Amino acid sequence: MSQYDAIIIGGGHNGLTCAAYLARAGRKVLVLERRHVLGGAAVSEEVFPGFTFSVCSYVVSLLRPHIIRELDLARHGLQIIPLESSFVPYPDGRSLNRSADPQETRREIAGFSARDAERLDEFRVALTRMSHFVKNVIDNPAAAPGSLRPAELWQQLRLGKALKELGPDLQHLHMQLLTMSAVDFLDMWFESDQLKAPMAVSGIIGTYLGVRSPGTAYVLLHHYMGEIDGAFRSWGFARGGTGQVSNAIAGAARRYGAEIRTEAPVAEVLVRDGQAAGVVLASGEEILARNVVSNLDPHQTFLKMVDPRHFDGDFLGQIRRYKLRGSSGKVNLALDRLPEFACRPGDGPHMRGDIAIAPSIDYLEKAYDEAKYGQYSSRPYLNVVIPSLVDPSVAPPGKHVMSIFVQYAPYQHADGPAAWPEHREAFGDTVIDTLGEYMPTLKDDILHRQVLTPWDLEQQFGLTEGNIFHGELSLEQLAFLRPAAGWARYRTPLRRLWLCGSGAHPGGGIMGAPGELCAKTMLKGSQGRG
Amino acid sequence: MPRPSPFHPRTAPLCEALRWKDWAGYAAVCSYTTYMEREYFAFRHAAGLIDVTPLCKYEVRGARAGEYLAWLMVRDVTRLKPNQVAYTCWCDEHGKIVDDGTVWRLDDDWYRVTAAEPSLAWLSRFAADFDVTVTDVGDRIAALSLQGPRSRAILQQVGDADLDALRFFYLARTRIGAAEVIVTRTGYTGDLGYEVWVDNEDALAVWDALYDAGRPHGLAPAGLDAMDVARIEAGFIMNGVDYYSAPHCLIESRKNTPYELDLGWLVHLDRPDFLGQAALRREAETGPAEKLVCLEYDWDDYERLFARHGLPPEVCPYAWRDPRPVFDVFGNQVGYATSGAWSPTMKRNLALALVRPEMADRGSRLKIEVMVEYVRRKCLATVVEKPVFRDPRTRSLPQHESV
Amino acid sequence: MRDADTIVIGGGHSGLTAAARLAQAGQRVLLFECRPDVGGRAATLSFGDGFRVPGLLHDTQHLFDGAVRQLRLDRAGLHRDEAPAAWLNPQTTGPGLLLHHEAGQAHAEIAAHSARDADRYADYRQHFDRLRPEVAPLLRRVPPDPSAGVLELLRAGWGARGLLLRRDLLDILRTLPMCVADWLNEWFEGDLLKAGLALPAVAGEFTGPWSPGTNALLVVQNCTVAGAVRGGPAGLIKALLATCREYGVTIRTGTEVTAVVVEGGAARGVQLADGSRCNAERVVAAISPKDLLTRLVPAGAFRPQVVERARQIRTRGTTAKLHLGVRGEVRFAHRDAAVSRARIAPSIDAIERAFDPVKYRRFADRPVLDVWIPTVEEPGLAPAGHSVVSVLVHYASADLAGGWTAAQRQGLATVVRDTLGRYIPDLASRIVSEQLLTPADLAAEFRLPGGHLGHGELGLDQMLVRPTLDCARYATPLAGLTLASSGCFPGGGLTCASGLLAAERVLETA
Structure with a gap:
C-alpha cells in the first residue's frame, strides 16, 4: 500500500517546487534529500564560522515570478535584493559600471563609445520585445514539433501566432539570436570591446562554449527577461544566500503538508510491474509511492537510480550522449575587510552588483581555447559578487564574503577528472591572482577560502561532471530535446517516474520552472493521484 | 525656502541625486542616489538612517498632563507606564480625525507628543483647563530614525542603553558619545527600528557615530521615497495623503474617523469623557461609512492589461499618492485608493484604499483603476490582510528570537 | 535605348547560370565580368611557368542537378563522375585512410583503423541516403517568405512534409545545431575518419569543429553530394560558357561595373568604369551581395536598414x-x-x-x-x-x-x-x-569583401536567411534588381542553384 502520492528524490529548489505544487493540490508528498541541508546547488552553508556562503549558485536569476506569488514565497522568508550594477575593470586602469540608473550607465558607456551608449536603448527594446516571446516558451511545457495531436498542434499554433506577432524583423532577429554567437550578435549593435565583452559573457555561463561559439547569443535575452517580469527584477541576491530560496520553497511545501527528510539518500528507484513504485534508501528502507519524481540530473536518474533494463536502447543511447560537461568552478572567500579595486577605490554601487573580470572578447575566447583542450583557463573569466555588502546577515560586521564564479574549469581535465584534487589549490591561486591584478589588497584580506572544482561539484552536490545546469544549455539539448527527443514533458519511459530537475525543459538556473511544470503536468494527467 | 535640518551638513554631500523636498518646512531628502531601492532594501536587510527632524514635537508638562492627553486622544494614555510610548490619533468633537502620532510618557508629569502636522494650537487649545503647558520643541530636537534588522546591533555599539531589554514602543534615555539622547523603539517602516532624539547641538556627533558604526553593518542613508514604500508595506497611513486633518477640510466628506481608517483599535471608549467620545461611541455601534483596507492588484490581470498594448507590466518605481477610484467587480465605484506601492519584498502591488464597509472583508474582490498607455482601465484587486509586511523581529526581544 | 533585357553583373558560375537561363527563356542578356576571363572562383588560374589550376575552389560535387537538366549542360560537354571522389587523410607513419564514398568500397580501409567504424560508416551513409530525398529538394527551391502569412507557411510546410512527418524528425532537428565534433563522435572513434569527414563542414568558415551549428552544414553537404565534374570547376565553367554562347548571351569581360543605375525607383542599367552606361529592363547581380548593396547601389535607393543589414553580413575569410x-x-x-x-x-x-x-x-x-x-x-x-x-x-x-x-x-x-x-x-x-x-x-x-569564398559565412542564421532579411528570396527591395550569387540561398560552393533560382524568380515576375 503506497503511503505517498509522490516521492521526490532530491531536495533541490526544483524538487521542492514540485513538492510544493503537488502538496498544494492536496497530494501526499515526501521529499528525500541526501545531504543534511536542503537546496541542492541552491544552498547556503556557514562554511567558516560567521561566514555564510551561497556555496554553488550565487544569484537568483530567473525565479519565475508567478512561482513566488503562487507559493507565497515572500511569506516563507524569501527576500530578493536586486543586483545594483554590473562592473568591469580593465587592465589599462579604466572601468565600466552599468547600473540601475540608465542615465549614469549611458554616461559610463559613452566614455568608451558615444555611439554604443545610444545603441544600448535600441538593443534593450529589441531584446525586451523578444523576451515576450521567450517567456511563452519557458513558462509552458516544451512544444512537440511533428506531433499531430490536436493539443500539440494548438500549442504550436499559439507559439506560431506569438512568433508572427513579432513581425519579420524581430522574427529574423530571434532566429539570429538562436543561432549566432554572442560576439557576432553584439557586433551588429556595438563597437566597443569594453562593452561587448561583459555583455557577451552572459551567453557562456555554465556552458562549454566560448563567446564566439554560435548559439551563445541566446542567453543575452535572459538579462532582459527581468524587464518582462516587470518590477520583479529577477536578478538579485537572496537574503541569507541562495539557500533561502530553497528554504522558502521548502517552507511553502511544508505548509501545504509535504514531508521533507534530509540525510535520506536514495539508493534506487523501486520498479514493480514495469512501473516506478517507490524508492529504496541507502539504509535499506523501502518507501512506496504512486509516483517517483527525480530532481537529479538525467544521467543520475536514468543511468544510476533505475536498472537500465527498464529502458530501451534508443532512450539509453540518447541519455548517454546527453552532454553534461561541467566547465566552471567556484571560489568562496571570507574576507577580513572590503577589498577595493585599484581603478575605482572604495565602496560604491559598483561593488554591490556583479563584478566581471571580462576585459576583452579575446581574453574570454582565450580562456575558452585553453579549456577546449582540458586545461583550466590561466586567466579565467570571473564573476564576483560580495553579498555581504547588501545583506549583512551573511558575515560578521565589517567582514565580507566574496563569491567568485570561475570559468573555464573543464571537468574533463587533460589529466582526467580525478586529477582535479591535485590541481585544486593551484586553480584557486590562479583565480586569486587574476582578481588580484585588479584588487591589489585582496590577497592580504583573505581569512578563509573554499575552492570548488567541477570535480568537487560532482562529489559534493551530485552534479554529474560538475555541470551546474544538469546538462548543457545548447540548442540540441533544449526545449523538446531536453533531456531526450520525445521525453521533454517530465514523463519518462518508465511509467510513474518523472523528471523535475534542470535536466528537463526549460533548463537550469534558479528558475523553479521545471519543478513547477512537472508538478502541473502530473496533476493534469491521471497519474497525479491514482 | 525650506530650512536645513541640523543634519544637513552630513546629508547634503551624501545626496548625490539632488532630490529634495519640503517636509514641514525642512529640506528633506527624497533619495540619496537615483537608485532608491538600495535605501529601501537597507531598511529590510541592514539598516537605513533617515533624518526625521521635521516631525513635530511637543512637550506636555503638568501634574494633570496625562489626564489632559487622555482627554485629547482617543487612546487612554493614562495607562502608559513610564518610558512607554503609544501610537495614537486625536479627533475633533465629531470624532473626525485631526492627526496621528505618538505619545511618550517621560515622567509622571512629563509627556512628549509627536505629530505629522504642526499641532501646537490644537494641543494647547484646552490646555489651560487642565493646567498644563504645551511647548513646541520641534526646533530644538533633532531626530534620526534607524530602521532595519541591523539597527539594534548598530545602536548597541554606540550607546550604553540595554537595547536587548528595550521593548517595542518603549524608550530609553542614554548617551551616544557625549550626547544625551532618547531612544524610542518606534518607526515608520514596520521593521525592527529605533528613533534617536537629540538636541540640535549634538546632532552631527550622533549622526557620525551612527553612520560610522553602521557602515560595516551595511547601513545606508535613506530618504523619504524609500520610507514611503516601507510604510505602505507596513500598512501605515499618512496625514495629508490617506486622510486629511479634519479642521483643514472644506467639506464633511473629506473627513475621516479612526474607525474608517482602521484605527478603531486605538479608541478606548469605556472611560471618562474624551474629545469626540460621543460621536465615536455612536459610530462604534452603527459602524463606519467606509473602511481603510489594503488592496493587492491581481498580477495576472495587471499583466493582461499591459499585454493588450504589447507592454510588460510596469509599476510605479516609488509610492504613488494620486488617488484612484476603486470599483466593485461590476464596475460601480465603491471607494478610492489614496496611496500605493510595489512591494519589492513581498513582490506584490499594493494600495491603501477606503471602500464601502461591506466590501472591506479580507478576500473581497474589487477593481482599481489603472492607467495603461493613456487609457483608464480597471484591474482586479483583492482585499488582503494588513500589514502585508510583517516580521517577528519588529516586536520581539533578542532572547525570544530564534536564529 | 535599351542595350539588353537583362544585365548580369558577374561572370562566375552563378552569373553564367542566370544569364544562360534568362537567355534560354528568350531574353537579351548582357553579362559583365571585371576579370579578363569568366569563371570567378571556378576559373582556371595560371601560375609559374606553364602551370594551371582548374579552379580556385576544388569541389564541384554539390552541383545542382536541376541546373544541369534545365540548361542541358551535358550537351555542352559536362560530365560528372558516378560517385563522389575518394579522398585520403594521410599519415606520416602509416598509409593513412583512403575513404571511398560508397560504404562497401570504404570498408576495408576504415577497418584497418577501426572495425567498429567500418560498420558504422555504412549506417552513416545510409542515414544520409534516407535523408537526402527530403532535404535536398528544400535546398534547391526558393526559400519560403516568413512574413507572407499562414498560407505561405502551410505551403512551405507541405513542401517539407516528407521531413516534418518523419518519425526521427526530432533527432534530425537535434543534429542541426550541433557541432560536427560532437555528432561525429557519436558515430565514430577514428581520428582520421572523423577529421576528414568534419573538414568540409568548417573549411572556409569562421568556425571550428567544436563550434555549434557546424553540423547543419555537414548535413546539407552530405544530402547534396554527387559525382564531381570532369575537369573540375573549369569543366563546369566551360560547359556554362558554351551554353551561354548557344543561347546568345553577350559577354563582356574585363569590364568593371561601377554602379547600378537607378531610374524611377528601379534598377535600369549599370554604369561602367569607362564612364559609359548600359540600359536594361533589369539587373541581376551575381556578385557579392555585400559589395553590391553597400557599394554599387546609389545611396538612397534603399531604406537605410537594408544597407545596414547588408553591412552586417559576416564574410570573414579564413x-x-x-x-x-x-x-x-x-x-x-x-x-x-x-x-x-x-x-x-x-x-x-x-x-x-x-x-x-x-x-x-x-x-x-x-x-x-x-x-x-x-x-x-x-x-x-x-x-x-x-x-x-x-x-x-x-x-x-x-x-x-x-x-x-x-x-x-x-x-x-x-x-x-x-x-x-x-x-x-x-x-x-x-x-x-x-x-x-x-x-x-x-x-x-575575386572581389570578396572580407575574404569569405562563398560571399557570406554559412552560420545557421546566414544559411536560413541569405544574404539578408530584405533580399532572402533573390529579389531586392529595389525593383528590377535581383541577386543571384552564392551569397544567396542556398549558398555552399559551386552549386549553380542560386543562379538558376534567381533567374526563375526573374522569369516569374517578368
Missing part, C-alpha cells in the same frame, strides 16, 4: 590558397597509387587548433589542408613530367594582425610546405613554382 608546380609525380607516403585528393587533418582537435589563431587575427602554424592534385587526372595542366598541387589552406585570417607583409606571406607558405612535406616525401626539393594567395589577396582579386 582560407588561403597555395599552388605548387612540382617536378615529377606527387605521391603520398606509404601509398603506392597516385591519389588526387587529400584532406590533411590528423584529428578533430587538430582542426580546432588550426582554427583558434584566426580568432586573434593570425594564421595557423599547423594548418589543415584540402589538397587537390589535378594533374593526376589531367596531366596537361602542367608541363610534361610535372605536377600541380592545389591547396586550400585552413585557417588564415584575412584581416591579419599587422597586415599581410612579405614576411607573413613567407611564413604562411613555409608552414603549408612543411605540412605537406611531412606527408609527401621530398616535396620541397621538387617545387619549381609557387603561388600563394592569402585571404586578403583572394578578397581583392
Whole structure:
C-alpha cells in the first residue's frame, strides 16, 4: 500500500517546487534529500564560522515570478535584493559600471563609445520585445514539433501566432539570436570591446562554449527577461544566500503538508510491474509511492537510480550522449575587510552588483581555447559578487564574503577528472591572482577560502561532471530535446517516474520552472493521484 | 525656502541625486542616489538612517498632563507606564480625525507628543483647563530614525542603553558619545527600528557615530521615497495623503474617523469623557461609512492589461499618492485608493484604499483603476490582510528570537 | 535605348547560370565580368611557368542537378563522375585512410583503423541516403517568405512534409545545431575518419569543429553530394560558357561595373568604369551581395536598414590558397597509387587548433589542408613530367594582425610546405613554382569583401536567411534588381542553384 502520492528524490529548489505544487493540490508528498541541508546547488552553508556562503549558485536569476506569488514565497522568508550594477575593470586602469540608473550607465558607456551608449536603448527594446516571446516558451511545457495531436498542434499554433506577432524583423532577429554567437550578435549593435565583452559573457555561463561559439547569443535575452517580469527584477541576491530560496520553497511545501527528510539518500528507484513504485534508501528502507519524481540530473536518474533494463536502447543511447560537461568552478572567500579595486577605490554601487573580470572578447575566447583542450583557463573569466555588502546577515560586521564564479574549469581535465584534487589549490591561486591584478589588497584580506572544482561539484552536490545546469544549455539539448527527443514533458519511459530537475525543459538556473511544470503536468494527467 | 535640518551638513554631500523636498518646512531628502531601492532594501536587510527632524514635537508638562492627553486622544494614555510610548490619533468633537502620532510618557508629569502636522494650537487649545503647558520643541530636537534588522546591533555599539531589554514602543534615555539622547523603539517602516532624539547641538556627533558604526553593518542613508514604500508595506497611513486633518477640510466628506481608517483599535471608549467620545461611541455601534483596507492588484490581470498594448507590466518605481477610484467587480465605484506601492519584498502591488464597509472583508474582490498607455482601465484587486509586511523581529526581544 | 533585357553583373558560375537561363527563356542578356576571363572562383588560374589550376575552389560535387537538366549542360560537354571522389587523410607513419564514398568500397580501409567504424560508416551513409530525398529538394527551391502569412507557411510546410512527418524528425532537428565534433563522435572513434569527414563542414568558415551549428552544414553537404565534374570547376565553367554562347548571351569581360543605375525607383542599367552606361529592363547581380548593396547601389535607393543589414553580413575569410608546380609525380607516403585528393587533418582537435589563431587575427602554424592534385587526372595542366598541387589552406585570417607583409606571406607558405612535406616525401626539393594567395589577396582579386569564398559565412542564421532579411528570396527591395550569387540561398560552393533560382524568380515576375 503506497503511503505517498509522490516521492521526490532530491531536495533541490526544483524538487521542492514540485513538492510544493503537488502538496498544494492536496497530494501526499515526501521529499528525500541526501545531504543534511536542503537546496541542492541552491544552498547556503556557514562554511567558516560567521561566514555564510551561497556555496554553488550565487544569484537568483530567473525565479519565475508567478512561482513566488503562487507559493507565497515572500511569506516563507524569501527576500530578493536586486543586483545594483554590473562592473568591469580593465587592465589599462579604466572601468565600466552599468547600473540601475540608465542615465549614469549611458554616461559610463559613452566614455568608451558615444555611439554604443545610444545603441544600448535600441538593443534593450529589441531584446525586451523578444523576451515576450521567450517567456511563452519557458513558462509552458516544451512544444512537440511533428506531433499531430490536436493539443500539440494548438500549442504550436499559439507559439506560431506569438512568433508572427513579432513581425519579420524581430522574427529574423530571434532566429539570429538562436543561432549566432554572442560576439557576432553584439557586433551588429556595438563597437566597443569594453562593452561587448561583459555583455557577451552572459551567453557562456555554465556552458562549454566560448563567446564566439554560435548559439551563445541566446542567453543575452535572459538579462532582459527581468524587464518582462516587470518590477520583479529577477536578478538579485537572496537574503541569507541562495539557500533561502530553497528554504522558502521548502517552507511553502511544508505548509501545504509535504514531508521533507534530509540525510535520506536514495539508493534506487523501486520498479514493480514495469512501473516506478517507490524508492529504496541507502539504509535499506523501502518507501512506496504512486509516483517517483527525480530532481537529479538525467544521467543520475536514468543511468544510476533505475536498472537500465527498464529502458530501451534508443532512450539509453540518447541519455548517454546527453552532454553534461561541467566547465566552471567556484571560489568562496571570507574576507577580513572590503577589498577595493585599484581603478575605482572604495565602496560604491559598483561593488554591490556583479563584478566581471571580462576585459576583452579575446581574453574570454582565450580562456575558452585553453579549456577546449582540458586545461583550466590561466586567466579565467570571473564573476564576483560580495553579498555581504547588501545583506549583512551573511558575515560578521565589517567582514565580507566574496563569491567568485570561475570559468573555464573543464571537468574533463587533460589529466582526467580525478586529477582535479591535485590541481585544486593551484586553480584557486590562479583565480586569486587574476582578481588580484585588479584588487591589489585582496590577497592580504583573505581569512578563509573554499575552492570548488567541477570535480568537487560532482562529489559534493551530485552534479554529474560538475555541470551546474544538469546538462548543457545548447540548442540540441533544449526545449523538446531536453533531456531526450520525445521525453521533454517530465514523463519518462518508465511509467510513474518523472523528471523535475534542470535536466528537463526549460533548463537550469534558479528558475523553479521545471519543478513547477512537472508538478502541473502530473496533476493534469491521471497519474497525479491514482 | 525650506530650512536645513541640523543634519544637513552630513546629508547634503551624501545626496548625490539632488532630490529634495519640503517636509514641514525642512529640506528633506527624497533619495540619496537615483537608485532608491538600495535605501529601501537597507531598511529590510541592514539598516537605513533617515533624518526625521521635521516631525513635530511637543512637550506636555503638568501634574494633570496625562489626564489632559487622555482627554485629547482617543487612546487612554493614562495607562502608559513610564518610558512607554503609544501610537495614537486625536479627533475633533465629531470624532473626525485631526492627526496621528505618538505619545511618550517621560515622567509622571512629563509627556512628549509627536505629530505629522504642526499641532501646537490644537494641543494647547484646552490646555489651560487642565493646567498644563504645551511647548513646541520641534526646533530644538533633532531626530534620526534607524530602521532595519541591523539597527539594534548598530545602536548597541554606540550607546550604553540595554537595547536587548528595550521593548517595542518603549524608550530609553542614554548617551551616544557625549550626547544625551532618547531612544524610542518606534518607526515608520514596520521593521525592527529605533528613533534617536537629540538636541540640535549634538546632532552631527550622533549622526557620525551612527553612520560610522553602521557602515560595516551595511547601513545606508535613506530618504523619504524609500520610507514611503516601507510604510505602505507596513500598512501605515499618512496625514495629508490617506486622510486629511479634519479642521483643514472644506467639506464633511473629506473627513475621516479612526474607525474608517482602521484605527478603531486605538479608541478606548469605556472611560471618562474624551474629545469626540460621543460621536465615536455612536459610530462604534452603527459602524463606519467606509473602511481603510489594503488592496493587492491581481498580477495576472495587471499583466493582461499591459499585454493588450504589447507592454510588460510596469509599476510605479516609488509610492504613488494620486488617488484612484476603486470599483466593485461590476464596475460601480465603491471607494478610492489614496496611496500605493510595489512591494519589492513581498513582490506584490499594493494600495491603501477606503471602500464601502461591506466590501472591506479580507478576500473581497474589487477593481482599481489603472492607467495603461493613456487609457483608464480597471484591474482586479483583492482585499488582503494588513500589514502585508510583517516580521517577528519588529516586536520581539533578542532572547525570544530564534536564529 | 535599351542595350539588353537583362544585365548580369558577374561572370562566375552563378552569373553564367542566370544569364544562360534568362537567355534560354528568350531574353537579351548582357553579362559583365571585371576579370579578363569568366569563371570567378571556378576559373582556371595560371601560375609559374606553364602551370594551371582548374579552379580556385576544388569541389564541384554539390552541383545542382536541376541546373544541369534545365540548361542541358551535358550537351555542352559536362560530365560528372558516378560517385563522389575518394579522398585520403594521410599519415606520416602509416598509409593513412583512403575513404571511398560508397560504404562497401570504404570498408576495408576504415577497418584497418577501426572495425567498429567500418560498420558504422555504412549506417552513416545510409542515414544520409534516407535523408537526402527530403532535404535536398528544400535546398534547391526558393526559400519560403516568413512574413507572407499562414498560407505561405502551410505551403512551405507541405513542401517539407516528407521531413516534418518523419518519425526521427526530432533527432534530425537535434543534429542541426550541433557541432560536427560532437555528432561525429557519436558515430565514430577514428581520428582520421572523423577529421576528414568534419573538414568540409568548417573549411572556409569562421568556425571550428567544436563550434555549434557546424553540423547543419555537414548535413546539407552530405544530402547534396554527387559525382564531381570532369575537369573540375573549369569543366563546369566551360560547359556554362558554351551554353551561354548557344543561347546568345553577350559577354563582356574585363569590364568593371561601377554602379547600378537607378531610374524611377528601379534598377535600369549599370554604369561602367569607362564612364559609359548600359540600359536594361533589369539587373541581376551575381556578385557579392555585400559589395553590391553597400557599394554599387546609389545611396538612397534603399531604406537605410537594408544597407545596414547588408553591412552586417559576416564574410570573414579564413582560407588561403597555395599552388605548387612540382617536378615529377606527387605521391603520398606509404601509398603506392597516385591519389588526387587529400584532406590533411590528423584529428578533430587538430582542426580546432588550426582554427583558434584566426580568432586573434593570425594564421595557423599547423594548418589543415584540402589538397587537390589535378594533374593526376589531367596531366596537361602542367608541363610534361610535372605536377600541380592545389591547396586550400585552413585557417588564415584575412584581416591579419599587422597586415599581410612579405614576411607573413613567407611564413604562411613555409608552414603549408612543411605540412605537406611531412606527408609527401621530398616535396620541397621538387617545387619549381609557387603561388600563394592569402585571404586578403583572394578578397581583392575575386572581389570578396572580407575574404569569405562563398560571399557570406554559412552560420545557421546566414544559411536560413541569405544574404539578408530584405533580399532572402533573390529579389531586392529595389525593383528590377535581383541577386543571384552564392551569397544567396542556398549558398555552399559551386552549386549553380542560386543562379538558376534567381533567374526563375526573374522569369516569374517578368
